[in-house]
Amino acid sequence: MYKMIIVDDEAEIRNGLAHYFPWNQLGFDVINNCSNGKDTLTCIDQHKVDVILSDIRMPVMDGIELAKELYQRNSSIYLIFLSGYKDFQYAKEALKYGVKDYIVKPGKYEEIHEVFSNAKIELDKKWSKSHSQNQNYNENIVETIESYIQKNYSDICLDDIATVLKMSPNYISSFYKERTGDNISKFITKTRMEKAAELLSDYHYKTYEISEAVGYHNPKNFTRMFKKYYGVTPREYRSKKLELTK
Numbered sequence: 001m002y003k004m005i006i007v008d009d010e011a012e013i014r015n016g017l018a019h020y021f022p023w024n025q026l027g028f029d030v031i032n033n034c035s036n037g038k039d040t041l042t043c044i045d046q047h048k049v050d051v052i053l054s055d056i057r058m059p060v061m062d063g064i065e066l067a068k069e070l071y072q073r074n075s076s077i078y079l080i081f082l083s084g085y086k087d088f089q090y091a092k093e094a095l096k097y098g099v100k101d102y103i104v105k106p107g108k109y110e111e112i113h114e115v116f117s118n119a120k121i122e123l124d125k126k127w128s129k130s131h132s133q134n135q136n137y138n139e140n141i142v143e144t145i146e147s148y149i150q151k152n153y154s155d156i157c158l159d160d161i162a163t164v165l166k167m168s169p170n171y172i173s174s175f176y177k178e179r180t181g182d183n184i185s186k187f188i189t190k191t192r193m194e195k196a197a198e199l200l201s202d203y204h205y206k207t208y209e210i211s212e213a214v215g216y217h218n219p220k221n222f223t224r225m226f227k228k229y230y231g232v233t234p235r236e237y238r239s240k241k242l243e244l245t246k
Contacts, residue, residue, distance in 0.1 A: 001029040002123055005043055007054035007066070008082065009035050013106070017053070017082075021112060027120045037061030041069060049077055050123060053103070056083035056094075067097035076126075078119055082107060141165065142179050145172070146187060153191045154215040158184060193229040196222070200238045207234050 004023065008014040014033040023030055031047060034040045038061040040052065052070075056063035063081055070077055080101045081094065100122070101115045148164055149156060161184070162169040176184050192214040199210045208219045216222035226234050 002027055002050040002120070003031050003048055004028045004051040004053065005040060005049055006030060006033040007035070007037065007040050007052060007058070007063070008033070009055060009058040011035070013055075017107065021109070023116075026113070026116050028116065037063065037066030037069070040066055044075075044077065051078045051080070051119060053080050053082055056081055064094050064097075067094045067099050071097040078123060080115060080119065138175075138179055142176065145176055145184065149184075149188055149191055153188060153195060154213060156188060156215070189225065189229065192216075193226060196226060196234065197230065197237065200234055201241055203238070207238075210234065 001024070006014045006017050008017075014035075018030045018033050028051060031049070032043050034043055036058045037054070040054070041061075043049065044052075052066075054063045054066060061069075063083070067079055067081075070079060079097075079099050080103060081099055082103045082105060084105050100119065103111055103115055144165065145161055148161055152160065158169045158173060162172050165172060167175075173184055176182075176187075180187075196210050196214045199205050199213060200207075205213075207223075211217075211219045211222035214222070216225070223233055226232075226237070230237055232240070
């Protein structure tokens with residue numbers, strides 16, 4: 001549901017629009033109605049708003065002034081004007097402030113339905129594009145984290161990754177957990193264990209040398225972690241690999 005505000009200085013009009021048009025069926029949720037532009041700005045400072053249906057002529061702050069203020073704020077709110085025939089030229093002036101459409105009072109059902117059906121299509125396109133960009137951005141960060149770990153697994157900590165990404169360690173840890181379901185430490189361990197298993201296939205390396213190579217300065221800790229990960233000790237793993245090659 002896209003969050004929406006109806007703005008009109010006539011209470012009967014704004015209440016009628018809010019309660020007697022099937023907004024929910026079109027994908028909109030009227031969260032508030034205001035009597036002028038100033039009250040509207042206060043509302044959008046306190047709540048997320050996607051769409052505003054606003055009268056043009058109002059006291060305190062009219063629709064044109066509201067449109068101008070939203071434009072100067074670089075707001076992404078979808079603004080639609082509602083006003084009489086005589087204000088059409090006046091409304092055209094607001095196009096430079098990003099007003100999307102215009103509905104003539106009192107607002108026939110068919111016209112409102114058409115304008116907001118089009119608005120829904122545009123908002124859906126915008127959401128899809130933004131969602132895709134955010135998803136790509138998130139995927140790039142995860143890939144950067146994992147790539148850095150795979151290159152620096154032998155000597156790495158969360159602060160190193162934070163420095164590379166120019167983000168706080170706590171944020172990176174939460175970000176990775178939210179996107180992958182695992183802790184960064186788990187991926188570091190996974191990378192180290194897989195590399196250790198690869199090195200154990202080369203019989204020129206001693207177990208303690210492999211331990212050092214994958215970031216464990218205490219061979220006992222390495223053996224303990226390897227067995228926890230693979231179910232066998234490094235020595236047992238190597239013996240099984242040797243048997244398979246015979």
